[in-house]
Amino acid sequence: MSLCALHVVAAYDWVAARDGATDVLPGVCLVCGSRVGVRYPSGWVCAVCEWRLGEVPDGEVAPPRVDVVYYARWRDRVKIGTSANPRRRLAVIPHDEVLAFERGGRLLEQRRHVEFAAARWPGGEWFRLDDDLARHVAELSAGEVDPWARYDRWRSEELARRG
Template identity: 50%
Template structure:
């Protein structure tokens, strides 16, 4: 249970419900967006490149996207494991790191080494909360 007070309503950016006070403003505890502000609907949201880790059975797909909600909706998977901010270069670095357990394409065996990497990413936060934070930072 969180000891942070609830926001009066959902955050306009991420839908978070917990808040904190900072410099006289009510701030979403999840993404850091100032409560009451709304992103300009006439402007496109900034593109945030992420490397995603999807589990399907005992395999993990390590891919990248600038539109993770759309991309993940198009891929059969059991669970979103983690995000890390970065694009193609970071994705290729991860593919090289785990090359010994590559099953084909962007799919890797879920070994202890891969699990440990994902666990370290999860310590930073839940994937969609992190994404909302990165989006909030880009909008500011």
């Protein structure tokens, strides 16, 4: 079906009003720092963490705590560790890329160390990226190009739960 320019624009506006239109945010998201948002007639929402643009997280509220198990690759090794602040933790660990995050704390980290013990380098939290570990990381990151986007979404969800 061919439409004239006027009707194409009308159809676009109808879909954008219903489903939103992804675009560059007019300002940075105050929760996760993203510059990509979804524009609705009622306002902007961050495309990464879904925080409403312009809403300021309450400064008196402690930042949300989200414990994660991280999988960070450095050369031919993968570190399986845990942190409540992975940005700060990974800033001091040599790594080439963050492969995935998994929501959980020390207990989950210990279970993963046992699960992948056959690939463990002696005396630490570093593992060879064998087929089992690669498959697990692929399952964790399925549908997510940037693991930090998932982490930011978890943080946003924790903020939303508070109020």
